[in-house]
Amino acid sequence: MKKTISNVVFTTEKQPQLTILKIKLSLFLTFLFICQLSAGSIASQNEIVLNYTNTKLKTILNDVKTQSGYNFFYNVNEINDSKKVTIAINKETLEKVLRKLSKVAGFEYAINKKQIVLTKSKPEE
Numbered sequence: 001m002k003k004t005i006s007n008v009v010f011t012t013e014k015q016p017q018l019t020i021l022k023i024k025l026s027l028f029l030t031f032l033f034i035c036q037l038s039a040g041s042i043a044s045q046n047e048i049v050l051n052y053t054n055t056k057l058k059t060i061l062n063d064v065k066t067q068s069g070y071n072f073f074y075n076v077n078e079i080n081d082s083k084k085v086t087i088a089i090n091k092e093t094l095e096k097v098l099r100k101l102s103k104v105a106g107f108e109y110a111i112n113k114k115q116i117v118l119t120k121s122k123p124e125e
Contacts, residue, residue, distance in 0.1 A: 047092065047093065048094060050063060050087055050088065051087075055084065055085060056082050057105050060101065064101075070116050071115050072116050073116070075119075078107075078118075079118050083106075085104050098116065106120075108120070108121050
């Protein structure tokens, strides 16, 4: 009889630990799910549409800034922002837009938080 009582006490001591563990696991999984949702919504917000023919790079960069919320920084002595560029992009991510634009306009870029730094392309060896 004494053995049965100790088993009952042992199982009741384990119940709160299991309940707390389940709550922690549920909170962790909920946190991961919310992070996934916010990451997906951020990616869909940055769909950019451009359709320019023989337009100054500065005008295109201003449009990308307006659509994405990212600021551009560059040295006007390195980047010719009055260069005429033709580009057509339909619902692309910022990364893809910058990749295509950098090939056409001849610059390299680096993204740092909400800033995009443009530098002169290095000559290919």
